Amino acid sequence: MYADVVVGAEQLQLEQDDVQEAFFERGWTDGLPIVPPTPDRVRALLDAANADDPDVLIGYLPARGRGVTLERAAINAVMAGCRPEYFPVVVAAVEAMFDEAFNLHTVLTSTGGAALGVVVSGPMAGELRMNARHNALGPGNRANVTIGRAVRLIALNVLDSRPGDSDASSFGHPGKLSLCFAEDPPPAPWQPLHVRLGYGEQDTTVTVLPLEGPHQFAQQLTHSAESVIRSFGCSIRQPTWMCTGKGGHGVLALGPEHAGFCIAEGWSQRDVCEAIYAHSRIPADELVASGVALEQGAQHDMTPAADGKLDTLRGPDDVLLVTAGGEGAGWSVWLPAWAPVQHAYRATRRVRPTDEPLPDCGPDGCLVPWMRE
Amino acid sequence: MTSITVLRPDQDPPPATTGELAVRGPLPAEPVAGVVVNGKPLARELLELVVDELGRRVGRTFKMEQVIKPSASAVLSAEQADVLAVRCHLVISGLGD
Numbered sequence: 001m002y003a004d005v006v007v008g009a010e011q012l013q014l015e016q017d018d019v020q021e022a023f024f025e026r027g028w029t030d031g032l033p034i035v036p037p038t039p040d041r042v043r044a045l046l047d048a049a050n051a052d053d054p055d056v057l058i059g060y061l062p063a064r065g066r067g068v069t070l071e072r073a074a075i076n077a078v079m080a081g082c083r084p085e086y087f088p089v090v091v092a093a094v095e096a097m098f099d100e101a102f103n104l105h106t107v108l109t110s111t112g113g114a115a116l117g118v119v120v121s122g123p124m125a126g127e128l129r130m131n132a133r134h135n136a137l138g139p140g141n142r143a144n145v146t147i148g149r150a151v152r153l154i155a156l157n158v159l160d161s162r163p164g165d166s167d168a169s170s171f172g173h174p175g176k177l178s179l180c181f182a183e184d185p186p187p188a189p190w191q192p193l194h195v196r197l198g199y200g201e202q203d204t205t206v207t208v209l210p211l212e213g214p215h216q217f218a219q220q221l222t223h224s225a226e227s228v229i230r231s232f233g234c235s236i237r238q239p240t241w242m243c244t245g246k247g248g249h250g251v252l253a254l255g256p257e258h259a260g261f262c263i264a265e266g267w268s269q270r271d272v273c274e275a276i277y278a279h280s281r282i283p284a285d286e287l288v289a290s291g292v293a294l295e296q297g298a299q300h301d302m303t304p305a306a307d308g309k310l311d312t313l314r315g316p317d318d319v320l321l322v323t324a325g326g327e328g329a330g331w332s333v334w335l336p337a338w339a340p341v342q343h344a345y346r347a348t349r350r351v352r353p354t355d356e357p358l359p360d361c362g363p364d365g366c367l368v369p370w371m372r373e
Numbered sequence: 374m375t376s377i378t379v380l381r382p383d384q385d386p387p388p389a390t391t392g393e394l395a396v397r398g399p400l401p402a403e404p405v406a407g408v409v410v411n412g413k414p415l416a417r418e419l420l421e422l423v424v425d426e427l428g429r430r431v432g433r434t435f436k437m438e439q440v441i442k443p444s445a446s447a448v449l450s451a452e453q454a455d456v457l458a459v460r461c462h463l464v465i466s467g468l469g470d
Contacts, residue, residue, distance in 0.1 A: 009380040016375045028382050037380045063448060065387030075382045106446040157382040299412030299444040343446035 008054065009071055011039070023079075028157055030149065030177055034079035045074040048084035049091055050354050058091060059098025063105040064159055064166075068094055072158045073150075080150035085354075086128060086143055090150045092206040092349040093118050097151065099347030107210040107344050108161040112242060113169025114210035114338035116151045118180035119251060119322060121193035122204025124351055125182035132184035134326030136253075137214055137333065148180030151208075173213040179335075186259060186323040190269050193322050197348055204351040207320065209251060210344045212241075212336045220330040225262040228332075229272055233279020236334055237312040239290035243340050245282055245310035246300040249318035251335040252276060255325035258332045273316040280312040300340060314341045400462055406435040407461030409453075411468050412444040423465060 014022050019036045023029050035041070046054050054071035061067065070091065077090045097104050097116065107114050120130055131141035139145065155161040163169065169176070185192045194205040217235055219228045232252065237244050254262070254272075262272055284294060284304040294302040294310075304310055313319060318341060325331060337344070406427065408420040421437065428435045438460050440453040449466075457464045 009382075011378050011380055013376050013378055016377050019377065019379060026383075036377060037382060038377060039380060042380055066384065071380075072382065072384060075380045079382055103446055105448075110446075153382065158384055160383075160386070293414075295414050298414040298416070299442075339446070342444050 009042075009075060027162065029079070030152060030156060032149075032177070034153075035081050037075040037078040041078045042071065042074045044084040045077055045082065045087040046070060048087045048354055049074075049352075050356070058094050059104075061098070061105055061159055066159050068098075068154055068158045073154055076153040076157055077146075077150040080153050081142065081146040082150050083142070083146075086147050086150075088351050088354060089120060089124065089128065089143075089147050089204075089206055090154075092351040093147065093151050093208055094154060096206055096208040096347040096349040099349075101345040102208060102210070102347045103344040104159075107338075108155055108159060109166060109168055110338070110343075111168050111170045112212075112338045113167075113172040113176065114212065114344075115173065115175035115179040116148070116155065117175065117209040117211035117251065117335060118148055118151060119183060119193070119207045119209070119320070120147075120180070120204065120351075121183040121197075121207070121322070122199070122351070123202065124204035124353070130182035132182040132324050134328075136181040136184075136324045136326075137179070144180050144182070145178050148178030151180075152176060152178065175211060175213050179211060181253075181324060183322040184256075184324045186269075187263060190259070190263060190323070193320070194350075196269065199350055205348050206351060207346055207348040209249075209320065209335070209346040210338045211251070212338050215334045215336065217332045217334060218330065219258060219332070223257075223261050223264075225265040225267050226275075228258050228261055229267075229275045230279045232332065232334065233276045236276065236280040236336070237282040239282075239287055239292050241312075241336055243337060244312045245284070245287050245292070245294070245302050246340040247311045247314035247318075247342075248340045249313060249320070249337045249345065251320045251322060251333075253322050253324040253333045253335070255330065255332045256323070256327050257330045259323045269321050270316070273319040273321055276319050276321075277311075277313050277316040281309040282312055283309050299342070320346060400431060400433055402433070404433050404435055404462040405438050405460055407438045407440070407457040407464035407466075409449060409457075409464075409466055409468065410439050410441045412442050412447075413468070416468055420465060420468065427463075 020033050023034055051070045056070045058068045058073060073094055077087055128143045130143045161167045183193050194203055195201060199205055217232050219231055302310055406424045410417045424435050424437050440456060
């Protein structure tokens, strides 16, 4: 079937042994070797996305005058090592990155150096054998690593987000190579992320966030939900995080022990988010005593509330709570956003399964309600 | 040696926007300097210093026209850009960290 799809990107004839060096020399890789994007491999991915028109534009970035077509996305996903069945997830992630709230141009440009974080929730994560448990954020799983790598290669090659040039990251971090994992569906009565975001049980969603590197949280000498969650909130409000006292967001991935303590004590996921928000608020005096100046008359309002505290997270809804990780001594992970919410926010899209046709929008096109948040 | 066909993963840069440059004429006696206050701490104060220094260098006292962005992440609106284009003789359009 995919042989019918006509790919239109410029083709190069290279000696097989020279492909890797040719791609390195042209600046087309992230520093790692790639899978050569042959026309057959690219067609296989396009077929997996049910794409009979490879020139369909997934998104357009006016500030750069550049857009991503299905074909360019597929070429870079092949290079990242994606299997064809991963490609619908890559497409959904790229669509989400173009959400206005995500503010992609700034995310790709800032000196803060954010990763393009990808969280997958829903049955397709299991079907693709994504890893949500031990080493969910580490090596060893092809789907996790290559889906995350694909979105970064798309940013590099199609949106021209080049380190040292239009990507001005002062440091960057390893997650800028790939930062993608799946949610481990929580035990009842907790609900998986995609359901809490308003999607159906059968749906799979991709949520993208601009993220710093993960911060591992240890809580191993208590089984008190209150103690665990309080310690996490206090850890989140570390003084030199860009969002502390300004209203940020992030992903809290609760490990099985910590989630289990909360469920056993009857905490809802909303209870957890509200407690995290409350404990992450920081007294302005504490922030100043830590050596941090409070912004006045600038883009972040750091005027303390009546109780003398500042919000580190804008509100409970700004904790993207998921369950993940493997059993152990008691670990969870906080993945902080790189900047406060007004700069860039998370965005979610439903993954369109291969056998689901695109809607017939007629000659004038239409808006598709992919996003429910 | 075996040759293979591969597809280019990148794309050509967009064509540069073509437009007419503003006429370079002599500054009037009371020129206006436009600045974009990007929301970062002390941005306004820094830009005031820059405009003062510019004035010293060209022997004029600039009146400063400010447009303010809600945050450094926000793109300047077309309306704000039009204000600067209409009212100012020169514009400092970017401010880094």
